[in-house]
Structures are given as C-alpha cells and as structure tokens.
Amino acid sequence: MPEPGWIDEIFDGVRYGLEGTVVAEEQSAFQRVSIIESKRYGKGLLLDGCWMTAEGQERHYHESLVHPALCGAEAIDRVLVIGGGDGGTARECLRHGSVQELHMVEIDGLVVDWSKQHLPSLGGGCWTDPRFQLSVGDGIAWAAAAADASYNVVIVDGSDPAGPAEGLFNRAFFENCRRILKPGGVFATQSESPEAFRQVHIDTVKLLREVFGYADPMYGWVPMYPSGWWSWTFAATDGARYRQVQADRAAAIAAGCEIWSPRWQRGAFDAIPAFMERALNQ
Amino acid sequence: MPEPGWIDEIFDGVRYGLEGTVVAEEQSAFQRVSIIESKRYGKGLLLDGCWMTAEGQERHYHESLVHPALCGAEAIDRVLVIGGGDGGTARECLRHGSVQELHMVEIDGLVVDWSKQHLPSLGGGCWTDPRFQLSVGDGIAWAAAAADASYNVVIVDGSDPAGPAEGLFNRAFFENCRRILKPGGVFATQSESPEAFRQVHIDTVKLLREVFGYADPMYGWVPMYPSGWWSWTFAATDGARYRQVQADRAAAIAAGCEIWSPRWQRGAFDAIPAFMERALNQ
Incomplete structure (x- = not known):
C-alpha cells in the first residue's frame, strides 16, 4: 500500500x-x-x-450534462450515451421515468469494472436497470453505424480531445450524431474549459452550430478539471430547445438534484463571459 | 533568488x-x-x-464585485471600498464616470506598496486618479465613524474571515455599512465559496438579508481560491436593485469588460445551485 x-x-x-x-x-x-x-x-x-x-463532487458535472438535454428534447424514449464509463451520466438519465432504453457505449471495459467496484455511488442503480444496455466498444463507430433518426437524445461524456477521446470533437462524428437524432432531439457534450482550453471550446461550439443549426454553451464548475471553470454544449436542429425546460420532467427530478434546477440552468446558459460572447459571434 | x-x-x-x-x-x-x-x-x-x-486572472473577481453594485445603485457619486489594497476594485469603480469620490481604506500599507510596485496593472490609473483617496487604516473603524447616509456604494474587498478580515463578516459591521449608505445605495462583499466555505457563505447571506432587507448571492469563478467556485453578495434596503442594470452605465463600460455583461450578471445571479437555494430558504 x-x-x-x-x-x-x-x-x-x-x-x-x-x-x-x-x-x-x-x-x-x-x-x-x-x-x-x-x-x-x-x-x-x-x-x-x-x-x-x-x-x-460529481454532481455538478453529471447533472449539468444530462438535465438540459433530457428536459428539453421533445421525447426521451431512446437515449445514447457515448463514454460515461463511471456510470454517473447513465444514473442521472435513468432518473427520468420516460426513458425507455438507454444505450451506453464505453470504449474501456476496465473503467466500467473499476467504477462498479470502487465507485458504486456513481452508477447507483444504473448497472442493473432493465432499461440500461452497456456495450464496451467504440462510440464513434457506434454513431456511424446507427440507423438514421434512432435516438431522441445523444450525450457525449468523454475526456479531453487527446487519446481515445480525440475523435469525439470533429465534424464527421458530430454529423453522425445529428443524423441519428430523431426530430425534436437534443445533442449534449462536455465542451472543455472556457479558460484552460479556450480555443478547443470556441471551435467546438462553432462547429456544433454549423452542423446542427443551434448550439449553445452552458457554464459551471468542476474543481478537479483544469481551471475549475467548465462547460457543456447542447445542440438541436429545430431551435434552442435545450434551453426550454419541460415542467413535468423538471418537477419529477428537482428534489433529487444538488445543483440543477430550472433557474440554475437558465443562469448557467446566461453566464457566458463577455469575451466568449464576442469570440463566438465573430 | x-x-x-x-x-x-x-x-x-x-x-x-x-x-x-x-x-x-x-x-x-x-x-x-x-x-x-x-x-x-x-x-x-x-x-x-x-x-x-x-x-x-483577476478580472473575474474584480468585475463581479464591482459592476452589479455600480450599475444598480441609484447614484454613484460617493463610493467606499474597504480592503482592496491591490487596487483592482478601485480601478473597476473608477471606470464609471459618474463616480466623484472614491475612498479606499486598506489596513495593510505593505499590500498597497507592493501592489503598486509589482502588480501595476491591478490598480491601473487608480493610484493617481484625482477622485481616489487612500487611507491606510482600519476599515471597520472607518465604517463605525462615518456619518449616516454618506456613501452611495460600500464595497468590502477583504480576505477570508480569519486574521485581519474577521470583523468584516459580523452584524455590527454590516449594520454600520447599512447606516452609512445613502437611500438607493448598494452594499457589496465577496462572500466566500459555496463549496469550500459553505456555512460561512450561507450565514453571511442570511445575515445580510436580516440587516439590509434584501441580499442575494451571485456565483462565479476564481480558480486560485479554494474550490474555484466563488460568490459575491449584494445588499440593499429598498429592493434587489443590484439585479437591475442601468443601461447607460452598462453601455459605458461593457466594451472594456472581459467577464461582466448585463447578460452574464443575470446568469450569475440565477446560477444558484439547488442545494443553496434550499439552504437559504430554510
């Protein structure tokens, strides 16, 4: 030891x-x-x-990534999570009773095994939820192979754009994510720090706007990530529907949230720093 | 070396x-x-x-502390800053052309001397601005001695409630700050981290609500402070006027801001985490 x-x-x-x-x-x-x-x-x-x-301190990250997407999509029957091997994202998704099927595609089986063993509170009940289906494999290939309009929500819960997560930040991948979304769907991804990874963040938001039509960053806090100031970006094809919270879905999850609330979400989308608003509008 | x-x-x-x-x-x-x-x-x-x-990385802290107060007070002729020896708070205040007089009371002359010498960009032009008047001394005693209704804005830019800053977080001090505020005035203070110093933060906001009638925390980011997640709290006696931005004052400073904008401010007040909203309403 x-x-x-x-x-x-x-x-x-x-x-x-x-x-x-x-x-x-x-x-x-x-x-x-x-x-x-x-x-x-x-x-x-x-x-x-x-x-x-x-x-x-995992709640800020997972609640931020999941609930704007799951409260904004028209329907949430079928959800795809790419990455997310610790189980936290799946746990938050499955709190929404309308989710019928959740596919999680994590590239590294060891992350899943060790998260189940050492971090059981992260996944909570997700690992045995009958709606949950885990595939250990390449999420980029999964998105390329999936049928058109097969998911209501696609969530990317990956690491920084280096190593296995590098392909989660490019146009070909985002175009597949758009293709496999049903009408009224929402795409969500962690989108790095507006401070420590400023250019990657700006490029990601701009590219998502090009590919989907609508995309906006939301800002919050993950103290253990570089600079502590973090972002998640949401995209849709039929308007900024990720900014509109369906009241019944919000009411069903609110009491169990530590960070997220409809008010907090509204604030986190508005709290875009002045330099970033200027950079994204250039 | x-x-x-x-x-x-x-x-x-x-x-x-x-x-x-x-x-x-x-x-x-x-x-x-x-x-x-x-x-x-x-x-x-x-x-x-x-x-x-x-x-x-000082802009997030100083812009957050200053502009909600200076854009929300009815008038901003006379401003008092307690602490703030590095000059950053005074610099942001003096960007508002309507400020006629700025009194800064810093307890530690060495902080002022070394900030001028080593960190000249923090204070910028404040040290030689004819509206600026520095007193090296005890800000708590200054607030106790000042005449009733003598300042439009009082800003506390102190360190954690231990050592010389301990007295900046108690009822007697806050009551003096209220007493010396003119009608339509705004009080502002840094109010610690909602994560690393959760109880101090909650107690401070609640006490300010008791003393002033209206007080609200605003959340943002200072990576070098414990947890990186930080707060500033604003108070007033005649409503939450610190949440209303006077458009002409905002327009005059917006282009020079890195973080602050009327939209960012609205977001930072709304981005109160769910657990904190529950704690403050208890």
Missing part, C-alpha cells in the same frame, strides 16, 4: 491536487486507469493522470 | 498551485505578504499563504 500523499493533475503551470492514496492503478488497452481514495472527496478516478470524477 | 517551484495554497485536503518563484516576501504588522512570479498567470499576491490575486 503506498503512503498517503498528493495526487496532482498538472496543466500549463497550474496544479490541482487531492490528498490521498492510489488504491488501484493499471494500464488498460487505451489508457492508464487510477482509482484513488481522497480525504476531501472520497474515491476518485483518473485517466492518464487527468482527474475524471470523485464521489464527493 | 529562490529556485522556481510550486507555490501552493492547501485547504482541507485540496491544493491549488502555480509554478513560479517567490520574488518578495515579508511579515507586515498584520500578515505575511508574498509576491510571486508565475508561469501561467504572471505576478500574483498571497496573504498568509492564501492566494489573493494574479495579473492574468
């Missing part, structure tokens, strides 16, 4: 560290997977040395 | 560090004052080992 110490992610002259111990670490076929036990936020997951999630 | 390395603030099992060098460090009568040169954000200031500000 290693001694307790600091587990840091270093990015561009800044480091964010949690005090704790590495409890499991292995090189999978895709990346180095680490599980840590931290003093402040409980157990956590790193991929290639980058913080992904932790038990004690 | 010390070797370059990491300069960290550690809080409750979490650390945030910038790669850089300590260029000046001294114990003043009140605290340990450190100036660092960082790779990522340029020169920065720490007090008692806690990050205060840095050249490359």
Whole structure:
C-alpha cells in the first residue's frame, strides 16, 4: 500500500491536487486507469493522470450534462450515451421515468469494472436497470453505424480531445450524431474549459452550430478539471430547445438534484463571459 | 533568488498551485505578504499563504464585485471600498464616470506598496486618479465613524474571515455599512465559496438579508481560491436593485469588460445551485 500523499493533475503551470492514496492503478488497452481514495472527496478516478470524477463532487458535472438535454428534447424514449464509463451520466438519465432504453457505449471495459467496484455511488442503480444496455466498444463507430433518426437524445461524456477521446470533437462524428437524432432531439457534450482550453471550446461550439443549426454553451464548475471553470454544449436542429425546460420532467427530478434546477440552468446558459460572447459571434 | 517551484495554497485536503518563484516576501504588522512570479498567470499576491490575486486572472473577481453594485445603485457619486489594497476594485469603480469620490481604506500599507510596485496593472490609473483617496487604516473603524447616509456604494474587498478580515463578516459591521449608505445605495462583499466555505457563505447571506432587507448571492469563478467556485453578495434596503442594470452605465463600460455583461450578471445571479437555494430558504 503506498503512503498517503498528493495526487496532482498538472496543466500549463497550474496544479490541482487531492490528498490521498492510489488504491488501484493499471494500464488498460487505451489508457492508464487510477482509482484513488481522497480525504476531501472520497474515491476518485483518473485517466492518464487527468482527474475524471470523485464521489464527493460529481454532481455538478453529471447533472449539468444530462438535465438540459433530457428536459428539453421533445421525447426521451431512446437515449445514447457515448463514454460515461463511471456510470454517473447513465444514473442521472435513468432518473427520468420516460426513458425507455438507454444505450451506453464505453470504449474501456476496465473503467466500467473499476467504477462498479470502487465507485458504486456513481452508477447507483444504473448497472442493473432493465432499461440500461452497456456495450464496451467504440462510440464513434457506434454513431456511424446507427440507423438514421434512432435516438431522441445523444450525450457525449468523454475526456479531453487527446487519446481515445480525440475523435469525439470533429465534424464527421458530430454529423453522425445529428443524423441519428430523431426530430425534436437534443445533442449534449462536455465542451472543455472556457479558460484552460479556450480555443478547443470556441471551435467546438462553432462547429456544433454549423452542423446542427443551434448550439449553445452552458457554464459551471468542476474543481478537479483544469481551471475549475467548465462547460457543456447542447445542440438541436429545430431551435434552442435545450434551453426550454419541460415542467413535468423538471418537477419529477428537482428534489433529487444538488445543483440543477430550472433557474440554475437558465443562469448557467446566461453566464457566458463577455469575451466568449464576442469570440463566438465573430 | 529562490529556485522556481510550486507555490501552493492547501485547504482541507485540496491544493491549488502555480509554478513560479517567490520574488518578495515579508511579515507586515498584520500578515505575511508574498509576491510571486508565475508561469501561467504572471505576478500574483498571497496573504498568509492564501492566494489573493494574479495579473492574468483577476478580472473575474474584480468585475463581479464591482459592476452589479455600480450599475444598480441609484447614484454613484460617493463610493467606499474597504480592503482592496491591490487596487483592482478601485480601478473597476473608477471606470464609471459618474463616480466623484472614491475612498479606499486598506489596513495593510505593505499590500498597497507592493501592489503598486509589482502588480501595476491591478490598480491601473487608480493610484493617481484625482477622485481616489487612500487611507491606510482600519476599515471597520472607518465604517463605525462615518456619518449616516454618506456613501452611495460600500464595497468590502477583504480576505477570508480569519486574521485581519474577521470583523468584516459580523452584524455590527454590516449594520454600520447599512447606516452609512445613502437611500438607493448598494452594499457589496465577496462572500466566500459555496463549496469550500459553505456555512460561512450561507450565514453571511442570511445575515445580510436580516440587516439590509434584501441580499442575494451571485456565483462565479476564481480558480486560485479554494474550490474555484466563488460568490459575491449584494445588499440593499429598498429592493434587489443590484439585479437591475442601468443601461447607460452598462453601455459605458461593457466594451472594456472581459467577464461582466448585463447578460452574464443575470446568469450569475440565477446560477444558484439547488442545494443553496434550499439552504437559504430554510
């Protein structure tokens, strides 16, 4: 057992560290997977040395990624999640009773296995929910192979655009996501930090606007990601429907949310910094 | 000259560090004052080992603290800033042409001297602006001694409620701030992190509501502060006037803002996390 110490992610002259111990670490076929036990936020997951999630502060990320999409799409019968191997995104989706089928395509089986074993609160009941179907494989290929208009919601819960997640930020992938969306559907992706990854963020939002017609970033907070200031971007073909919250769906989930509420969502879309509004309108 | 390395603030099992060098460090009568040169954000200031500000990322903090107050008060002829020794708050206030007189009361003359010397971009032209009057002294005593209804806006730009800033978070101080505000005035203070200092934040907002009648937190981002998720709270006696932006004042400053805009401000007030809305309504 290693001694307790600091587990840091270093990015561009800044480091964010949690005090704790590495409890499991292995090189999978895709990346180095680490599980840590931290003093402040409980157990956590790193991929290639980058913080992904932790038990004690995962709600902001997962509620932000899921509920604007699931409360805005016309119907939510069929949902596709690409990535999301820790289970947190699937858990939040399945809180919506109208979801009939949830397909999750995660490339790295070790992330799923270790999340079930070490981070059971992340997935909660998702792993045994009869609506949930896991495929361990390539989400980009899945999106390319899926039938036209086969999902109401497509959610991309991937890591930074390097390594296995690189193909989750390009036009060909986004065009397939658009193609497989049903009319009235919503697409959602994490879209990096407006500060630490400013250009990737701007390029992603602009490309989604080109491909879907409508796309808007929403801003929030993930302290363990570079700069702590994070974004999620939502897209649709028939208007900014991800900004309109269906009241019955909101009412059914609100009491179980720590961060998300219709008011919080409205604020998080409006809280676009002035420099970013200028950059996106150029 | 010390070797370059990491300069960290550690809080409750979490650390945030910038790669850089300590260029000046001294114990003043009140605290340990450190100036660092960082790779990522340029020169920065720490007090008692806690990050205060840095050249490359000070705009979010200062624009957030100042403009909701200065765009919401009925008049803005006379402004009082308590703390704020780095000059960033005074600089943003003085961008408003209607400000006739700005009194700044900073307890630690060394912070002022070193900010002028090492962080000249923070204060900008404030130090020589004829409207600006600096007093090195106790801001709590200043508020207690000031005449009734003598300021249009009172801004508290202090550090965490420990050491010299402890008295900036209690009822007696807030009551004096209310007393010295003119009718139609606005009070503003940094109000800690809703995550790392949750109880202090909640207690501060509730106390301000009791003392002033109206008070609301606004949420944003300061990566070098514990958790990165930060808040500022605004208060007034005649309604939530800090949420209403006077269009002419906004138009005069908008082009020079990196973060603040009327839309961003509306969002930052609305982006209150669900758990906090519940806690404040209890």
